[in-house]
Amino acid sequence: MVESHQSRGYDIEVVRYLDNPPDADTVRMLITTIDGTPADLVRLDDGLSATGITAEQLVDPESVAKVLLAAPELLQRPLLSDGTRTVIGRPTERISEMLNG
Numbered sequence: 388m389v390e391s392h393q394s395r396g397y398d399i400e401v402v403r404y405l406d407n408p409p410d411a412d413t414v415r416m417l418i419t420t421i422d423g424t425p426a427d428l429v430r431l432d433d434g435l436s437a438t439g440i441t442a443e444q445l446v447d448p449e450s451v452a453k454v455l456l457a458a459p460e461l462l463q464r465p466l467l468s469d470g471t472r473t474v475i476g477r478p479t480e481r482i483s484e485m486l487n488g
Contacts, residue, residue, distance in 0.1 A: 408459035411452065417466065418448045420473040425451040427475065430461045 402409075409417070418425040426445040438458050445451050455462055465476035467485055476482045 404459055404462060404464070409455070409462070411456060414452050414455050415448075416470065417455075417468060417473050418451055420468060420471055422472065422474050428463050428466075429454055430463055 417428055421428055425448045426442070428451060429442075429445055431442050438454070438461070440454055440458075445454065463475045463477075465482075467474050467476055467482050469485075472485065474481045474485050
């Protein structure tokens with residue numbers, strides 16, 4: 388499910404990624420544009436061990452992509468991406484920084 392919102396002059400698309408998991412192209416775009424390392428996109432504190440995957444295995448972009456495609460619930464959230472830059476919206480000030488700067 389995708390929703391569009393108009394917020395302070397920005398057209399924002401909300402993607403409910405559990406209802407509509409990201410495809411391989413989207414995951415790779417997030418990985419290549421993240422402010423940080425690709426492993427930052429994986430929620431390490433929310434069940435990574437239940438998948439049998441360890442943080443030590445998240446050493447390269449391809450391993451991160453495999454994890455996120457197999458277990459989209461481990462994707463950090465919220466994410467804000469314009470296709471050239473992606474930020475994790477915690478703390479929420481990071482969203483404002485991206486929108487305003």
